Amino acid sequence: MTESARLYYEERGQGMPVVLLHGFPFDHTIWSAQSDALSESVRVIAPDLRGHGQSPVFGEVYDMAALAADVVAVLDRCGVDRAVWVGHSMGGYITMAALREFPDRVAGIGLVATHPHPDTPEKRIQRNQSAQQVLGGGAGQVVLSMMNVLFAPALDRKSELAQRIYDVMLRTKTEGLAGALRAMAERPDSANTLATTTVPAVVIAGAEDQIVSVEVMQAMADLLTGAECHVIDRAGHMVMVENPAATTAALRAFLNRFSAA
Numbered sequence: 001m002t003e004s005a006r007l008y009y010e011e012r013g014q015g016m017p018v019v020l021l022h023g024f025p026f027d028h029t030i031w032s033a034q035s036d037a038l039s040e041s042v043r044v045i046a047p048d049l050r051g052h053g054q055s056p057v058f059g060e061v062y063d064m065a066a067l068a069a070d071v072v073a074v075l076d077r078c079g080v081d082r083a084v085w086v087g088h089s090m091g092g093y094i095t096m097a098a099l100r101e102f103p104d105r106v107a108g109i110g111l112v113a114t115h116p117h118p119d120t121p122e123k124r125i126q127r128n129q130s131a132q133q134v135l136g137g138g139a140g141q142v143v144l145s146m147m148n149v150l151f152a153p154a155l156d157r158k159s160e161l162a163q164r165i166y167d168v169m170l171r172t173k174t175e176g177l178a179g180a181l182r183a184m185a186e187r188p189d190s191a192n193t194l195a196t197t198t199v200p201a202v203v204i205a206g207a208e209d210q211i212v213s214v215e216v217m218q219a220m221a222d223l224l225t226g227a228e229c230h231v232i233d234r235a236g237h238m239v240m241v242e243n244p245a246a247t248t249a250a251l252r253a254f255l256n257r258f259s260a261a
């Protein structure tokens with residue numbers, strides 16, 4: 001395993017530790033609304049993944065286990081033994097890797113707009129080509145093509161919200177983009193990981209997600225013992241910014257299960 005990166009992270013609130021992991025290629029600010037609301041009752045830890053946001057580029061070979069190890073290093077720095085891991089999309093892939101590699105550090109999981117399946121061979125080729133394109137100076141093109149599918153179709157791509165997310169993506173470092181693309185291409189099947197975990201789980205889907213369908217997320221929830229699946233209306237893949245109040249409410253209802261225990 002590679003040495004862990006020292007990730008930038010924001011920490012707010014007190015109580016049960018909850019890690020909020022962003023997807024590709026974003027940063028911790030996508031969780032701002034949830035961080036504001038949830039930190040009233042829990043301890044929110046929101047890192048920027050390796051090569052994303054304010055975190056450094058680190059190592060040449062990224063894989064989901066290494067990205068999960070980076071997050072465990074953040075927990076160590078915070079003096080946190082176990083946390084609830086909430087992962088958006090690629091953050092969900094990392095959460096599933098944490099269940100495999102560091103099960104003792106995971107108290108519960110929230111899977112947001114994500115799924116357990118590996119890339120198809122075609123998708124893997126496409127990811128590796130995108131990584132090459134990014135390293136050759138084509139990051140802007142890769143980011144722009146994502147913009148078409150990130151949000152619910154009705155969301156105005158010129159809105160302040162869409163532009164804010166676009167700017168976050170453009171700030172991701174070239175090596176961070178390429179490393180994450182290659183790590184996603186190589187990620188293993190996590191279906192069995194979810195089918196065999198016993199930690200509490202919640203699934204949150206955007207009703208109009210064009211990247212991960214509601215059906216795929218409902219099937220993922222069926223793999224998990226006792227997991228609720230919340231389908232959030234007026235939201236696509238970026239459910240936490242498109243419908244922040246409903247996403248926060250779903251997470252809050254899940255986290256309340258821990259304090260009631």
Ligand code: MLT
Pocket residue numbers: 022023024025088089090091184211
């Ligand atoms: C993400 O939002 O993290 C990506 O869409 C995940 C992926 O491309 O598989």
